[in-house]
Amino acid sequence: MWFARPVTSSDADLSSIQTPALIVDRSRMDTNIQRTEDRCAALGVRYRPHLKTAKSIDVSRLIPSATSHGITVSTVKEAEYFASHGVSDILYAVGVTPDKLGRIAAIGEGGTTVRLSIDSAAAMEALREAELGVIFDALVEIDSGEHRSGLLPDDAAIVALARALNGGPGTRFNGVYTHGGHAYEARSADEIVAIAEDERASVVHAAACCEEAGVPCEIVSVGSTPTLVHASHLDGVTEARAGVCVFHDLYQVALGCCAVEDVAATVLATVIGHQPAHGTVLVDAGGMALSKDRSTRSLGPEGDCGYGLVADLSGDVMEGLKVEEAYQEHGLVRGPGADAERLPLGSRVRILPNHACMTAAAYASYHVVEGTSVVASWPRVNEWV
Numbered sequence: 297m298w299f300a301r302p303v304t305s306s307d308a309d310l311s312s313i314q315t316p317a318l319i320v321d322r323s324r325m326d327t328n329i330q331r332t333e334d335r336c337a338a339l340g341v342r343y344r345p346h347l348k349t350a351k352s353i354d355v356s357r358l359i360p361s362a363t364s365h366g367i368t369v370s371t372v373k374e375a376e377y378f379a380s381h382g383v384s385d386i387l388y389a390v391g392v393t394p395d396k397l398g399r400i401a402a403i404g405e406g407g408t409t410v411r412l413s414i415d416s417a418a419a420m421e422a423l424r425e426a427e428l429g430v431i432f433d434a435l436v437e438i439d440s441g442e443h444r445s446g447l448l449p450d451d452a453a454i455v456a457l458a459r460a461l462n463g464g465p466g467t468r469f470n471g472v473y474t475h476g477g478h479a480y481e482a483r484s485a486d487e488i489v490a491i492a493e494d495e496r497a498s499v500v501h502a503a504a505c506c507e508e509a510g511v512p513c514e515i516v517s518v519g520s521t522p523t524l525v526h527a528s529h530l531d532g533v534t535e536a537r538a539g540v541c542v543f544h545d546l547y548q549v550a551l552g553c554c555a556v557e558d559v560a561a562t563v564l565a566t567v568i569g570h571q572p573a574h575g576t577v578l579v580d581a582g583g584m585a586l587s588k589d590r591s592t593r594s595l596g597p598e599g600d601c602g603y604g605l606v607a608d609l610s611g612d613v614m615e616g617l618k619v620e621e622a623y624q625e626h627g628l629v630r631g632p633g634a635d636a637e638r639l640p641l642g643s644r645v646r647i648l649p650n651h652a653c654m655t656a657a658a659y660a661s662y663h664v665v666e667g668t669s670v671v672a673s674w675p676r677v678n679e680w681v
């Protein structure tokens with residue numbers, strides 16, 4: 297009988313849990329967290345972890361700054377969840393829709409500060425028109441070059457918005473923030489250093505304009521994993537938000553943010569078949585279990601990791617093996633030694649993801665491992681409502 301048995305508390309190891317499963321390596325994650333805390337301390341900024349990657353109070357509790365300073369989230373559901381677990385300061389770093397303002401107000405009534413993201417007069421007016429009898433805290437979002445959202449650093453609307461938010465009614469201006477997400481398009485460390493400087497300079501400039509206009513700017517916030525890792529300095533910035541650095545992934549390896557041995561989140565999969573004529577080993581982790589994120593394809597044939605690199609149960613990469621194709625529930629592993637001798641039916645592997653945030657989103661919980669022993673199960677807060 298080769299298939300997995302259900303896990304029990306007495307035999308909880310990686311050979312006994314149902315696959316596919318999301319695994320987090322506790323010691324790798326602890327190291328990643330400590331490195332990020334140390335990096336922020338060295339740069340003289342506070343760390344406001346973005347918990348859109350981990351979506352877990354158990355992970356949050358292991359990040360000292362999450363408790364002492366605050367966190368960032370990407371959904372109102374995350375904000376509700378973390379507030380219900382006692383997190384007292386939350387930046388919701390996505391534009392809010394008016395129909396969600398009642399939920400935001402309810403979180404605030406429970407004693408948690410939720411800081412909203414505003415980049416237009418219309419968005420600010422929506423806070424006023426909500427007439428919920430609360431004061432909404434808000435940061436103005438700056439576009440430091442990604443061109444996803446926010447106002448360009450020289451836009452006069454920044455000061456106008458800051459002044460209007462500061463003057464109320466129903467609103468309070470907290471500061472400015474930006475996300476240097478265009479660092480993901482960079483192809484060298486020098487390019488990321490330059491983008492990190494653009495990211496820093498954009499918010500420091502916007503904050504100075506607000507201060508000159510007499511509007512105090514308490515928070516000056518930057519953040520992405522690549523820019524935090526590569527920034528040469530963060531003078532004038534008060535806090536950095538990075539999220540994926542807690543787990544890291546293959547794209548972060550490619551950007552020089554970590555080593556492959558630092559990747560803490562993997563997918564446990566079982567070999568379910570072979571196609572010797574095609575050099576294929578089939579695993580039970582396809583697009584649903586790994587995500588169809590193919591971001592490493594943009595790195596060219598040398599850097600392309602397919603849908604993920606294959607590692608053994610200890611998390612050590614098996615040279616040359618990657619998931620080259622992903623159907624809904626089938627993953628097709630190819631590469632030197634992709635055969636039944638090396639990977640017999642029923643054997644198990646761990647797959648390192650291209651993009652940890654996307655891969656983790658498919659799972660309701662983590663199996664936390666020390667070595668190959670499963671030591672805990674941590675729930676995640678997925679979805680939106």
Ligand SMILES: Cc1ncc(COP(=O)(O)O)c(C=O)c1O
Pocket residue numbers: 346368389474475477519520521522537538539540541
């Ligand atoms: C607004 C904002 N801040 C911070 C981050 C964290 O960046 P990373 O995932 O590179 O750690 C993100 C990621 O998308 C983001 O959108």
